[in-house]
Amino acid sequence: MYKEQAPTGFKPDFLWGGATAANQLEGGWNLDGKGLTTAEVVKKATDRKVFSMSDVSKESIKEAIADKSDTNYPKRRGVDFYHHYKEDIALFAEMGFKSYRMSIAWPRIFPNGDDAEPNEKGLAFYDDVFDELAKYDIEPVVTLSHYEMPLHLTQKQNGWASRSTIDDFLKYTETVFKRYRDKVHYWLTFNEINSTTFGFIGSGSVDTDLSTTDEKLQLRYQALHHQFVASALAVKQGHEINSEFEIGSMLARTQTYPATPNPEDVRAAQDADQANLFYTDVQVRGEYPEYMNRFFNEHYIVLQMAPDDEQILREGKVDFLSFSYYMSTVTSNQPAGDDSVGNMTFGEKNPYLETSDWGWQIDPIGLRISLNTLWDRYRVPLFIVENGLGAVDQISEDGQIHDQYRIDYLRKHIEQMAEAVKDGVDLMGYTMWGPIDIISASTSEMSKRYGFIYVDQDDEGNGTLKRLKKDSFNWYKKVIASNGIDL
Ligand code: BGP
Numbered sequence: 001m002y003k004e005q006a007p008t009g010f011k012p013d014f015l016w017g018g019a020t021a022a023n024q025l026e027g028g029w030n031l032d033g034k035g036l037t038t039a040e041v042v043k044k045a046t047d048r049k050v051f052s053m054s055d056v057s058k059e060s061i062k063e064a065i066a067d068k069s070d071t072n073y074p075k076r077r078g079v080d081f082y083h084h085y086k087e088d089i090a091l092f093a094e095m096g097f098k099s100y101r102m103s104i105a106w107p108r109i110f111p112n113g114d115d116a117e118p119n120e121k122g123l124a125f126y127d128d129v130f131d132e133l134a135k136y137d138i139e140p141v142v143t144l145s146h147y148e149m150p151l152h153l154t155q156k157q158n159g160w161a162s163r164s165t166i167d168d169f170l171k172y173t174e175t176v177f178k179r180y181r182d183k184v185h186y187w188l189t190f191n192e193i194n195s196t197t198f199g200f201i202g203s204g205s206v207d208t209d210l211s212t213t214d215e216k217l218q219l220r221y222q223a224l225h226h227q228f229v230a231s232a233l234a235v236k237q238g239h240e241i242n243s244e245f246e247i248g249s250m251l252a253r254t255q256t257y258p259a260t261p262n263p264e265d266v267r268a269a270q271d272a273d274q275a276n277l278f279y280t281d282v283q284v285r286g287e288y289p290e291y292m293n294r295f296f297n298e299h300y301i302v303l304q305m306a307p308d309d310e311q312i313l314r315e316g317k318v319d320f321l322s323f324s325y326y327m328s329t330v331t332s333n334q335p336a337g338d339d340s341v342g343n344m345t346f347g348e349k350n351p352y353l354e355t356s357d358w359g360w361q362i363d364p365i366g367l368r369i370s371l372n373t374l375w376d377r378y379r380v381p382l383f384i385v386e387n388g389l390g391a392v393d394q395i396s397e398d399g400q401i402h403d404q405y406r407i408d409y410l411r412k413h414i415e416q417m418a419e420a421v422k423d424g425v426d427l428m429g430y431t432m433w434g435p436i437d438i439i440s441a442s443t444s445e446m447s448k449r450y451g452f453i454y455v456d457q458d459d460e461g462n463g464t465l466k467r468l469k470k471d472s473f474n475w476y477k478k479v480i481a482s483n484g485i486d487l
Contacts, residue, residue: 007421009484015139015429016480018092018452019101019385020081021146021191024439026105028082030068032121035111036151038159038204040064040077044459045443048358053147053442054199054210061151061206076461077439085129087467088436091453093136095473096480100138101385101431102129103146103191106172113150113168118175126176130183140184141322141385141431143250144173144234146191147441149204159204160196160223163304166230173234177241187238187245188322188385189231192252194279196224201441214299221296225303228282232316248320248383249283251276253374255325255366259332259348269331277377284321284378286314320428321378324386325413328353328366357392358448364412371420371427381426387413388433390440390448393470401454401470410472410479411487418484432476436467452476 023039030036038056041064045052070076081088092100107113108122133140149159150168157164177187196202199209203223208216231249238245256272258265274291281289287310296303330348353361367387374382389409393401410432421427434450437457446459452473457463478486 006424009418010421010427012483013098014427014483015099015141015383015431016484017097017099017101017138017141017429017431018095018435019141019431019433020103020436020438021143021148021441022103022105022108023077023146023148024441025078025081025102025436027076027078027080029070029077031082032125033108033111033119034105034122035107035113036065037105037107037148038151038154038201039147039441041151042201042444045445048443048448051198051442052444053195053201056200056206058206061155065151070461077444079436079438079455079457080465081436082125084465084467086132088453089129089132089136089138091467091469091473092435093138095435095452095477097136097138097435098480099141099186099429099431100133101141101143101188103143103148104176105148106145106169107148107150107152109175110150110168110172112152112156113165113172114153114156123175123179126180127183130180134183139186141186141188141383141429142176142180142184143188143191144176145169145189147195147201154204154206158207160226160230161203161205161207161219163226163306165204166226166233169230170233170237174237174241177238177245181242181245185244185246187247188250189234189247189283189318190227191250192324193224193227193231193250193283194252194276196220196227214301217299218301221301222303225305225309229306229309229312231283231318232286232312235316235318236312246319248322249280249318250385251280251321251323253323253325253370255328255363255370255373256331257328257350259330259334262333264333265331268333272329272331273373277373280321280323280374280378282313283318284380286317288313318380320381320383321374322383322385323370323374324433325367325370325384326387326433327356327360328363329361356389358390358443360390362389362409364409364416367413368416368420368423371417371425372423375420375423375425381428383428384417384430386433387430388450390434390450392447393437393449393454395454395468401468403470403472406450406470406472407475410476414479414484414487435476 258269436453437451440448
């Protein structure tokens, strides 16, 4: 039925905020009983085009475990939120945050992943964080696993390659669902579940990598199936513990365009888009899409499923769909050259778009396109839980950071979000990525800064950790105060 008024703006209870991940924020990597995460053994990139999240070997794991110093950079990951959380949350509150997306580091709760009992000091830390957020009426949005599988599960059973990891995950989720049932309302199961296509960081298995031999693909998609089952069972488990919980999936959305109107290129772009939406098809619709059967057949992939797995997927559909959006890419029918534009934008450069310092192609309109695509396909509430500009920030002579480039990036993306809302998209909230400078996931660098708040620390982990508001801090405060009108 035609309605006289299309939505004119963001909902009154729109969840404005910011997003982080424990393994990139907290530090305190070996304190109060915490075990190592898989994220803490990835190598640091030396070239902005290098993608370090999958570059892991059994040797690099041994090195990371043997080195107890705080200087081994990957293990230092973070800006010591572990000791600064009250100060940092007060700064988020000063900007007027309505929500704050964060992750619980699984091995803070179960250091080895298969411990008989949880680590009380780890549970107490997150109690303190949630209580601090509650002081300012900031709604936590909690990611259960943000590349933070206990490293011991990799060594013991090769992470998600082993079906027994499902039970370990569910013991962890049951523990935190029950502990925080009255403090947390919004949960996300796996961060960027399509990151399994990045190998180790998604699967937690040293045997999966970026190669695409049928044998490696079999490993990757079997590990992914275990994650799909774990996610569906966690959704069901969460709803049984608190029927009010809203539990979402989380996708790294890769908006892509055909290189030319040549139908070959258009078909290649459609194929790439299905390869991205496959993950949300399973988690939102509750079943494997037919087009994946063709892919599995052509690569001789035979998923080992338990008899009730398909029913589990059907009964464990998520309540909302969250996603990260940074850039768009170009897809052609021709194989991409080696000179990839950036460390996550493989393929050809889009001549109509600017590129970030790390080669990511900046495309605000692509966000509106993605919002319409996801809403049209799934008809569940959408939540943008990552969007931001990683850049090299300089401290000016006046001692300030004038990050107009970040304000411009965010403004243009919020403008397109508002257009999508007018298009009729049901958008729950927006937690920009990295409200405070933290460690880059793909390169382990500190110098790739996203924040409204600058942190004095360099790529080697040196610095005072002093926090400093950038120009974008007060800009975002206005955006939230005006519910997205004053940009
Ligand atoms: C996403 C991750 C985040 C965040 C973001 C930015 O893939 O979910 O953890 O890191 O990418 O990427 P980067 O930190 O590499 O700039």
